[in-house]
Amino acid sequence: MVAKRKVELASVESKAEVARREWKRLGRGEPPASSLVLYGPQLKEARANLAGAEADRKSAQLNLDRTRVSAPFACVVISEEIDPGQYLRAGNPAATVVASDSAEVVVPVSLADFDWLIKPGKDSRGSAVRVSLPGRSDKWWQGEVVRTLADVDPRDRMLRLVARVDDPFGRGRIGSRIPLSMGQFVEVALDGKELTGVVVIPLSALHDGDLVWFYKEGELAIRKVEVARREKDEVFISSGIAAGERVVLTNITGAAPGMKLRLAEAR
Numbered sequence: 001m002v003a004k005r006k007v008e009l010a011s012v013e014s015k016a017e018v019a020r021r022e023w024k025r026l027g028r029g030e031p032p033a034s035s036l037v038l039y040g041p042q043l044k045e046a047r048a049n050l051a052g053a054e055a056d057r058k059s060a061q062l063n064l065d066r067t068r069v070s071a072p073f074a075c076v077v078i079s080e081e082i083d084p085g086q087y088l089r090a091g092n093p094a095a096t097v098v099a100s101d102s103a104e105v106v107v108p109v110s111l112a113d114f115d116w117l118i119k120p121g122k123d124s125r126g127s128a129v130r131v132s133l134p135g136r137s138d139k140w141w142q143g144e145v146v147r148t149l150a151d152v153d154p155r156d157r158m159l160r161l162v163a164r165v166d167d168p169f170g171r172g173r174i175g176s177r178i179p180l181s182m183g184q185f186v187e188v189a190l191d192g193k194e195l196t197g198v199v200v201i202p203l204s205a206l207h208d209g210d211l212v213w214f215y216k217e218g219e220l221a222i223r224k225v226e227v228a229r230r231e232k233d234e235v236f237i238s239s240g241i242a243a244g245e246r247v248v249l250t251n252i253t254g255a256a257p258g259m260k261l262r263l264a265e266a267r
Contacts (some may be wrong), residue, residue, distance in 0.1 A: 001053045001056065001059070001107060002053045002233050002252065003052040004053075005049045005052075005082035006050060006243065007047070008046050008049065008050075009043075009046040009047060009049075009050050010021055012039050012042045012043050013043065013045045014022050015039050015042075016038045016039040016040075016042075018044060019037055019039065021039055022036075025035060033057060041184060047208045062123070063199075064262060066110065069094065069095075069240070071097055073099055073101070074099065074100045074101045074122040075098060075099050076097065076098060076100045077095050077096070077097050078095075078097060078098055078148050078182065078238045079095065079096045080094070080095045080232065081094055081095055082094050088225075094096075095146070098127050099107040100168070100169050101166065101167065102164050102165065102166050102167070102168065103164070103165045103168035103180055103182070103249045104146075104161045104163065104164055104165075105129070105131055105143065105162070105164075105186060105188060106149070106160050106161070106162055107160065107161045107162075107163055107188050107190070108128075108143075108153050108158040108159070108160050108161075109158060109159050109160075109161055109190075110158055110159070112230070112260040113192075114159050114161075116192040116193050116195070116229065117145065117161070117190060118145070118191070118192070118193065119145075119191050120145055120146055120147060120149075121142070125132070125144050125145075126145030126146060126161075127144065127145045127190045127191045127192060128142070128143075128144055128145050128190070128191040128252060129142070129143040129144055129145060129150070129188055129189070129190055129191075130142060130143075130188070130189040130190075131143055131163070131180070131186050131187070131188055132186065132187050132188075132189075133178075133184075133187070134187055134188070135187060137177060141165045141168060142165070142166075142235065143163045143164050143165035143166070143192070144163060144164060145161050145163050146162055146163065147161075147162050148160070148162070149161075149162060161190075163188065163190075165180060167168055168180035171177065172234055173210050190244055190253075195228055195229065195238075196221055196238055198228055198236045198237060198238050199236070199237045200235070200237075200242045201213070201234070201235055201237060201241075201247055202233065202234060202235070202249065203230070203231075203232075203233055203234060203235050204248050204249065204251070205235070205248070206225075206227070206235050207249050207255075207259075208225055208227055209221075209227075210224050211223070211224055211225070212225050212237070212247060213242065213246065213255060214245055214246060214247060215246040215247075215248055215261055215263070218260060218261055218262065219258050219259065219261060220255060220256070220258065220259040220260075220261050221257060222255070222256075222257050222258060223240055224240060225237045225239065225240025226239040226240055228239045231265055248261070250264070
């Protein structure tokens, strides 16, 4: 704006000089400086406009010197919304940032698994979490469950936990480390409640929900057991099986208590 006002003033001054020479050529003496003949009002206006533009520039420079772009937390810039020389008005987005001191990972879990996790409390921590890249177990981050989301995942109707990972960009560690980038797919391992005094048997050895077949002195014995936890291929039995008992793993048609059995030959 200052440059524009300088050009306008130079143009008016040039016109005034041409008018003065023309006035003298006609032999009329020296005209008054403020007369319309020498563009007196136009010169005043042009000089006033230039002075105003210079004052605006000084004010803008002062505002710029006082301007600091900062965030109220430690962060990294993901994207910028402005370019050099662009005016930034109040309310316009300038950049997108994410916190760098911690990151959150949303973990979907089934209701059955949720019961075995340690719930975060006011004075206690939730289950420990190990976050790693798919297929890269050597690249991992340690975290913990901090809260549970109020709604379920609309796609698979599973509960969702939020795990927090401190220092996801590795700034607090010595040496290089790949960052845990936002939006990245990861694999999550969660620590659950510890089971003691349980017996693990194949899932195929459990019948009708809570029955197990035993080999007792050449005969079939059927007993009800208490199932502590079921997994994909295994079952954890908390009571109903004593040490040293033999569980029948072969599928038998028409199984009934007292049915004669014989042990399979060792291979």
